[in-house]
Amino acid sequence: MKMKFLAILATTTVLAGGVQAAEVIFAHGSNPGNPRYIAAEKWAEEYQACTGGADTVNVAASATMGNDVEMLTSATAGIIQITANSQGAMSQIVPEIGLLGLPFLFDDLPSAWKVLDGDVGKMLDERAQTAGLKILGFWDNGIRNITHVSKAVPNPADIKGMKIRTPPDQMTVDIFEALGAAPAPLAWSELPSALQAGVFDGQENPLTNIYSAKLHTITPFVSMSGHKYETTPIVAGLGWWQSADETTKKCAVEATKKAGELQRKLSQEGDETLRPKMEAEGATFTEVDKKAYQEATASVYDKYAETYPELVKALKEAVGH
Structure with missing residues (x-):
């Protein structure tokens, strides 16, 4: 029932003055206190500020929209717009992303981020788009x-x-x-x-x-x-992405980057302080x-x-x- 309710919210919200604003559902599986949870809230804040309130964001945390595989399916189907997902679930759609988890490949987190922010990340995005998904960026899921x-x-x-x-x-x-x-x-x-x-x-x-x-x-x-190592790909449904205007796309990418900087920082601090x-x-x-x-x-x-x-x-x- 909660999932159906959230899906209904994805239609429109009426703002003051009668202007309709689309609502973006940003779904993930983490609980309060996790860097992914904190960064998702930051994403919503950054995205709404960038759009000037033209869009609102509903952060569906703690797997309220299903597990990672189900969230990817929902993004493809347009039920949700964006998910902070997992390397494992994405590897079922884009097998190449699983190679980031080759044993002992990365000595530290910055080494992994450098690879993901370069040509490898672009290639993985291209592969994802052939499967109906758009990778907006890569957050972190740590060395295990x-x-x-x-x-x-x-x-x-x-x-x-x-x-x-x-x-x-x-x-x-x-x-x-x-x-x-x-x-x-x-x-x-x-x-x-x-x-x-x-x-x-x-x-x-x-x-x-x-x-x-x-x-x-x-x-x-x-x-x-x-x-x-594992990454946290930030994934949008390709249908939503292709139908979005340039401002929406720009804001989604910028929010992913800014929130990702926070998420990566928290992930690295966790390894050092926990x-x-x-x-x-x-x-x-x-x-x-x-x-x-x-x-x-x-x-x-x-x-x-x-x-x-x-x-x-x-x-x-x-x-x-």
């Missing part, structure tokens, strides 16, 4: 670490047989299968309850996501694997043998190099690997 209910996993051998939740992303599944774990995809909104029910031994996410969802209170053993907060709340942190993890996941590069040899090579060269 592993949490477990009962133990640290400093070496690949420690992860064998681990039931681990992954996003709906084949790259992540491949990484953990290479490590000998038992990965299974699950929507982000369903993760806390699944962990509490014992469906999984653990999960993997950047510290900002782990902390904002309080996953460290359920899986308090945090192993700093840094095994892969560890002591989480430790104070009972989490135990462990460093891992990254060389051993890299060697154990080298086969993932071989698999994707067979299908995307030029792009895998270009990504490795772009980051100096």
